[in-house]
Amino acid sequence: MQIGIDLDGTVTDPKSCFLYMNDSLGYAIDYQQATEYELHTYTNMSQHDFWKFMVEHGHEEAIYRSSLPHTEVNDVLWNMRQHHHLHYVTARSEAVRSVTEEWIQRHALPLDSLVMTGSHDKVGVVKDLSLDLFMEDRYENAVSIHEETSIPVLLFDAPYNRKPLPEGVRRISSWKEAHHHVNQLEQSLFFNRR
Numbered sequence: 140m141q142i143g144i145d146l147d148g149t150v151t152d153p154k155s156c157f158l159y160m161n162d163s164l165g166y167a168i169d170y171q172q173a174t175e176y177e178l179h180t181y182t183n184m185s186q187h188d189f190w191k192f193m194v195e196h197g198h199e200e201a202i203y204r205s206s207l208p209h210t211e212v213n214d215v216l217w218n219m220r221q222h223h224h225l226h227y228v229t230a231r232s233e234a235v236r237s238v239t240e241e242w243i244q245r246h247a248l249p250l251d252s253l254v255m256t257g258s259h260d261k262v263g264v265v266k267d268l269s270l271d272l273f274m275e276d277r278y279e280n281a282v283s284i285h286e287e288t289s290i291p292v293l294l295f296d297a298p299y300n301r302k303p304l305p306e307g308v309r310r311i312s313s314w315k316e317a318h319h320h321v322n323q324l325e326q327s328l329f330f331n332r333r
């Protein structure tokens with residue numbers, strides 16, 4: 140299968156960005172109560188001003204560099220890579236490609252394909268790469284990818300994405316669970332082809 144995988148909050152631990160906001164920028168966000176995905180909503184800045192501040196002060200690269208990998212992601216991705224093509228599809232921009240690739244290599248994760256969309260719209264990439272499955276943590280992406288391409292989506296559970304899901308988007312809480320669903324989907328595709 141061709142599998143699309145988001146980076147932030149999916150390959151990285153979803154707590155990472157909030158830890159950075161607290162430890163390096165002096166905020167006091169309670170991750171378990173963090174119901175908003177967009178980081179600027181925890182500040183008094185607009186989205187534009189927040190990211191301008193983050194880029195200009197080196198915080199954007201620092202937040203990516205200091206991110207922690209999600210639990211079990213390393214073992215599961217190497218295992219899945221034996222049978223599937225893995226494509227990282229991130230909303231990060233090309234400007235941070237090198238810090239992103241360095242992070243992937245430093246954490247010894249597989250790196251075959253990295254698409255940087257620079258926006259939250261990933262539907263075009265899903266179609267261009269003919270992906271069979273997508274893994275996400277952003278609620279709106281998960282729903283729109285499924286609705287516009289009809290491929291199954293696995294949504295990694297986080298406090299900021301706990302909203303009702305359409306059939307076809309499944310909430311999961313671990314990479315082990317993701318692996319189980321990949322195997323199941325592979326089996327059902329195999330039997331449908333026979």
Ligand SMILES: [Mg+2]
Pocket residue numbers: 145146147148149275276277
């Ligand atoms: Mg994400």
